[in-house]
Amino acid sequence: MGEFELIRNFFAAAPCAQGGEGVALGIGDDCALLDVPFGEQLAISTDTLVAGVHFADPCDPFLLGQRSLAVAASDLAAMGATPVAFTLALTLPTFDAEWLQTYARGLNLMAQTCGLRLIGGDTTRGPLCLTLTVFGRVPTGHALTRSGARPGDLLCVGGELGNAAGALPLVLGQRTAASMIGEPLLAHYWSPQPQLALGQALRGKATSALDISDGLLADCGHIAAASKVGLAIELDRVPVSLALEEFLGEAGAQQAALSGGDDYVLAFTLPEVEVPTLLADGWPIHVIGRVVEGQGVTLLDDEGLDITPAVHGYQHFRA
């Protein structure tokens, strides 16, 4: 069986893999072809997951399938894009039909949840590694970027933070937890829900946005740098789950929420006047701070004192 058949057979259940809205040509030719409606732009993001670095090896291929696509789709959410399609570059040490089938089931489930169609990719032999490239549509000029935050805007996040970081010791088998605590944390880690609908709802409202993947402080630093502003975060307003507080204690939960990675929750800035409508519409947004003149991210305690830690976030390489 060649790599063409391999991809086709195991991923054939993907929603509309052979064509669908915006997909003019799917898997099987030298290129896929996308239609982009007049007045819209194509948003593109690429994410790589490496075994032993981004996920434990071995791990459950179904969960990996879900997670690998969710992580990539979250970048579309951060731009306010409507999901269209994705490609999958899969490097595998051996041909393992059961592994592929199970991975494809997880991937297809997340593809369906997100409204993403598999349109192509590559299958190669080598150390386990996955690169997914996702495509979305966004009205021209209305994508949410990192660079538009203005002093006076509020800083918000789209949900509780730190759950995935809290789950890490469970994923790695370093700790155990009662299922009431462990299950919701593990669900956040293995099956993050890209906030695609929230991203689209923020078009024309948010002045900047991104998805938190490297930790709140580090990622807010990207907004501050791109927008040439400062961000002041009030520690007490950073939302954490009860499960996380149970598991790590209050200080540990705060630490996970500030610097743990893998949240895939949106962080965004917007004028104060937009907040009541979004809350009234039921969006799960939490105001955690404010955009200020200056630069960088400042963390404040409940008395307004600066308690910014020295180093935040996870980086793959340090020079």
Added chain:
Amino acid sequence: MGEFELIRNFFAAAPCAQGGEGVALGIGDDCALLDVPFGEQLAISTDTLVAGVHFADPCDPFLLGQRSLAVAASDLAAMGATPVAFTLALTLPTFDAEWLQTYARGLNLMAQTCGLRLIGGDTTRGPLCLTLTVFGRVPTGHALTRSGARPGDLLCVGGELGNAAGALPLVLGQRTAASMIGEPLLAHYWSPQPQLALGQALRGKATSALDISDGLLADCGHIAAASKVGLAIELDRVPVSLALEEFLGEAGAQQAALSGGDDYVLAFTLPEVEVPTLLADGWPIHVIGRVVEGQGVTLLDDEGLDITPAVHGYQHFRA
């Protein structure tokens, strides 16, 4: 230095990395944004190169930079697409500034040659592996696919075949050759020239096309299958270079041309009436056979006898 800075610094010399024709937003946000003009579609292809599988490890990072992009861009040529942009997912075992700089120089040179702009990607730690996704524009409905070959069409290739396969023993250090022979073969291997202009010239003329990456016979099999036709190839008409014949002998050169991979030369079908104009315009096309009723690829000797070998081409996995 974070991964953002890393990508920016080493690939900053890429032509128009921060925007250009069709690129509304380049590196540095959650997604890149592409404009697709009304009446055009976006062509997308993804290729992965794994160290030790697709290239020797270690190898010259400059040559790898050239080759990694050329291989991907060749798929745009095969669709008749005009190159626009690409993303790079780079997995590296260690942060090696010199390696990155040299790789980026090779990549940027090929990007300039092809007219491709780097718009994003991911940098991760792990076994050396590269995934490039390329984007091109093509007038809606005019992409060259594999599925339109009709009995009576001629089968052509865009140049000499087998040079890259011939170079492999040189690349792997298994053989040596005089520079008159070795240099042209190695140039084909390390710096294949995607036939982008030829692909665009074939729009509206070719009934099917692809780029030969897995060997002439194997790839022609893809056209035959997608078009539901047979292809008859005359062995004597398959073009090989003098250097390859010198190096491998006539039979060896033919074998490399038929079943060696990595040519990245176009194979395509078209009505006989189109050939004289293309030749008069100076396109380096060679008629090597004909589309026939039936299925699969048949290889004919100079007396028209069937000499088709049993197995062709390279596959990463066999089931």
